[in-house]
Amino acid sequence: MADTCRACASPTECFIDFGRMPLANGFLTPDQFDDEYFFHLRAGYCPHCTLVQLIEQPSRERMFNERYPFFSASSARMSAHFAAIARDLLARQLSMPDPLVVEIGSNDGTLLRHFADAGIRHIGFEPSASVAAAASAQSVNTLCRFFDADMARHVVAEHGPAHAVIAANALSHVADLHSVVAGIRTLLAPAGVAVIEDPYWADVVEQTAFDQIYDEHASYFTLTSVQALFAQHDLEVIDVVPQPVHGGSLRYLIAPAGQRPAAGRVADLLARERASGLHLPATFAAFRDRVTANGDRLVARLQELKRRGQRVVGYGATSKSTTVINRFGITSDLVEYISDTTPAKHGTFTPGAHIPVRSHAEFATAYPDWALLFLWNHAAEVRAKEQAFAAAGGRWLGYVPAVQEW
Ligand code: DWN
Ligand code: SAH
Numbered sequence: 001m002a003d004t005c006r007a008c009a010s011p012t013e014c015f016i017d018f019g020r021m022p023l024a025n026g027f028l029t030p031d032q033f034d035d036e037y038f039f040h041l042r043a044g045y046c047p048h049c050t051l052v053q054l055i056e057q058p059s060r061e062r063m064f065n066e067r068y069p070f071f072s073a074s075s076a077r078m079s080a081h082f083a084a085i086a087r088d089l090l091a092r093q094l095s096m097p098d099p100l101v102v103e104i105g106s107n108d109g110t111l112l113r114h115f116a117d118a119g120i121r122h123i124g125f126e127p128s129a130s131v132a133a134a135a136s137a138q139s140v141n142t143l144c145r146f147f148d149a150d151m152a153r154h155v156v157a158e159h160g161p162a163h164a165v166i167a168a169n170a171l172s173h174v175a176d177l178h179s180v181v182a183g184i185r186t187l188l189a190p191a192g193v194a195v196i197e198d199p200y201w202a203d204v205v206e207q208t209a210f211d212q213i214y215d216e217h218a219s220y221f222t223l224t225s226v227q228a229l230f231a232q233h234d235l236e237v238i239d240v241v242p243q244p245v246h247g248g249s250l251r252y253l254i255a256p257a258g259q260r261p262a263a264g265r266v267a268d269l270l271a272r273e274r275a276s277g278l279h280l281p282a283t284f285a286a287f288r289d290r291v292t293a294n295g296d297r298l299v300a301r302l303q304e305l306k307r308r309g310q311r312v313v314g315y316g317a318t319s320k321s322t323t324v325i326n327r328f329g330i331t332s333d334l335v336e337y338i339s340d341t342t343p344a345k346h347g348t349f350t351p352g353a354h355i356p357v358r359s360h361a362e363f364a365t366a367y368p369d370w371a372l373l374f375l376w377n378h379a380a381e382v383r384a385k386e387q388a389f390a391a392a393g394g395r396w397l398g399y400v401p402a403v404q405e406w
Contacts, residue, residue, distance in 0.1 A: 003055070005046035005051050006053050006218070006219060006361075007051045007177060007219075008049040008229070008232075011046075012046045013044055013045060013047065013281070014055060015043065015045055015285070015288060016063070016213070016284070016291065016370060017041075018213065018326075019040070019042035019326075019328045020038045020039040020040060020326075021039060021323065021326055021327075022040060022351035022352040023058060023062065023215050023322075024319035024322040024323065025063070025068060025319055025349065025351070026322075026362070027054070027069055027317065027349065028346060028348060028351065028354075029349060029355075030181060033349075033354065035134065037059060038060065038111055038352075039056055039057075039058050040055075040056050041054070041213065041215065041323070042055040043213055045223070046285060047279045047280075049225045049228040050278045051220070051224050051225035051359055052201050052219070052227075053218060053219050053221035054218050056221075057215060057218050057371060058126070058320060059357070062128045063173075063216055064146070064216075065128060065129065065130075067130060067305065068130050068131060069130065069344040070319065070342075071131055071134065071344075072108050072110040073108050075381060076310050076381060077380070077381045078093070079110050080113035081243075081245055082168070082376050083111075083114055085111060085166065085197075086114030086118075086234065089101070089130045089166075090120070093163065094163055094164060096099055096191070097098075098121060099121065100121045100122070100123070100160060100162045101115050101120055101121070101122040101123075101163065101174045102124075102125070102129060102166070102169040103123075103124045103165075103166040103168075104147040104165070104166070105127050105167060105168070105173065107126055107128070107131045107135070108131045108135050108314050109134065109138050111166065111194070112135065112140045113140050113142075116139055116140050116141070116209070120357045121159070123155060123159070124140055124141065124143065125145055125146070125147035125207060126142050127144060127145060127341050128144075129144050131141065131146040131342070132157060145313070147177040147180060148176065148180060149179045149180070149182040149183040149186065150154055150183075152186040152187045153183075153186055156187060156320070158325070160188040160291060161189035161192060162188060162192055162193060162341055164191065164193055164195065165187050165194040166194070166196075167184075167194070167195075168195075169197065169198060169246070170198075170305065171196055171219070171253075172198040172221065173217065173218060177219065177229060178229075178232070178233070181229055181230060181233045184232050185235055188255070188256055190207065190256055190259055191259065192255070192256070193238075193252040193260075195251060195254075196252045196254060197243060198219075198250065199220065199221075199246050199249050200221070200222070200242070200248050200250040201220040201222050201278065202220060202222060202248075202273065204220060204248070205398055206248075207248065207285065208291060208294055208400065208402065209247045209248075209400050210287075210291040210294075210323065211320035211322075211323040211324045211374075212247065212320060213323055216319060221268070223240050223256075223273055223322045224270060226252050227270065234257045234260070235255070235257060235265055235350055236254065236256070236257045236259075236260075236262065237252050237253070237254055237390055238253050238255045238260045238262045238266070239262070239268055240252055240253070240263075240265060241264065241265075247377045248399070249266035249374070257358070284327055294399055294400075295324065295328040295399070296329060297402075298324070298397075299328050299329065301403060302330065302372070302397075305370060305397075311336060311370070312334065312368060312372055313333050313335065313337055313338070313368040313371055313372070314335045314337070314338035314339065314371075315339055315352060315359045315371040315373050315396075316338070316339070316373070316374040316375030316378075317340040317342070317345050317362070317382075318375055320374060322350065322351045322352065323352060324374070325355065326352040326353055331355070332353070332355045332356065335355055335372055336354060336360060336364075336368065337357065337358045337381070338350060338356070338357050338374065339358060339359070339360050339362065339371075340357050340358075340359070341360050342359065344358045348360050355372070364388075364389075366390050367392050368378075370394070370395050370397050371386075371389065372397045372398075373396060373397065374397045374399075376398055379398070395398075
């Protein structure tokens with residue numbers, strides 16, 4: 001239980017309660033139904049530093065282990081995004097002799113592979129053995145461990161300091177933020193830089209992207225909360241760059257305090273966040289109302305399609321889908337199955353609601369009337385590759401930022 005802010009230790013206020021929830025990536029087989037794990041999914045916010053956080057989170061070992069089924073390479077767009085990060089760091093930050101790059105949450109090595117290919121010393125921390133093995137198989141130097149302050153001390157003792165530390169969609173997954181941020185400080189060489197990227201809470205609110213809230217996402221950051229957190233560890237945000245990925249993310253460039261000047265847009269965004277009401281109860285009450293209205297509208301539309309005898313198939317057995325499916329009681333009565341490209345998910349059932357997950361080949365062989373887009377964050381990528389579905393008269397149903405059809 002956490003009723004104080006993980007970043008600044010001020011009291012937090014609960015603002016949204018999704019009820020009993022399974023693990024977002026707890027895909028399972030029928031023999032496992034009886035032992036399925038549930039916890040209470042609720043989020044609170046800190047009126048002081050604006051951090052949003054889960055009030056209760058399953059243990060990290062329960063979420064991130066040899067069964068973890070999310071592979072970063074599943075999105076071509078994300079693979080290109082990570083290639084661009086690597087290119088940029090190689091061109092602009094790593095001109096010193098024999099630099100060292102450390103990635104936290106390196107998953108299947110989609111990003112670090114670019115440093116491996118360039119012959120750069122690198123270490124990936126990835127506790128989920130399933131995806132860590134995929135990285136190692138591509139000669140990406142991977143430690144199947146949770147990164148924390150102790151691990152950072154070991155790395156520095158053995159390999160010296162890091163010139164770049166990368167954590168994309170990783171810091172948001174960490175319960176003990178201070179241990180990880182202290183570790184980043186320990187790792188960084190004086191001229192080093194950390195590149196941190198996570199979904200931006202202001203975009204989640206603006207888009208009513210409520211299904212970003214699930215067990216793995218312990219924290220939902222703003223620049224204000226990131227700055228408050230890193231400042232306690234002698235680290236400074238020197239730049240902040242909005243990213244269009246995962247429905248709206250922020251990239252924070254972080255350096256040891258006093259080493260580099262901060263870009264003007266850091267102060268600009270801090271001022272915009274202060275003006276935006278992200279610390280006010282009314283902002284959260286309005287968000288909560290929109291979540292309920294959108295979810296109810298989605299279920300009403302699914303029920304109507306069922307009455308009309310239309311076939312609806314889910315598109316993308318995403319982590320996010322676990323929240324929307326279970327919060328709003330979507331069952332295999334309304335969504336026949338969910339199509340997904342990850343072989344490890346095929347033949348399994350979704351967490352909680354137990355909707356079958358099947359291959360994309362099955363979707364493409366017998367198109368349904370409707371596809372419910374659980375993969376809304378990759379809508380452009382999906383649209384580009386599903387032109388044949390649309391040409392065959394297939395329709396899309398979405399629920400972020402609101403229920404819509406196309
Ligand atoms: O924060 C996280 C983000 C980065 O990735 C993690 N906690 C877990 C994961 O979240 P997600 O599962 O919601 O990620 P995606 O990328 O929205 O969805 C991935 C799933 O979608 C995979 O199972 C593969 C599938 N997929 C598909 O079926 N067709 C993905 C693409 C791009 C596709 O075209
Ligand atoms: N960076 C990748 C993966 C994001 S999913 C991407 O953006 O696509 C989050 C990853 O963080 C998972 O692979 C999970 O196993 C890993 N993770 C969770 N806690 C961690 C920790 N303390 N240290 C390192 N990795 C962690």
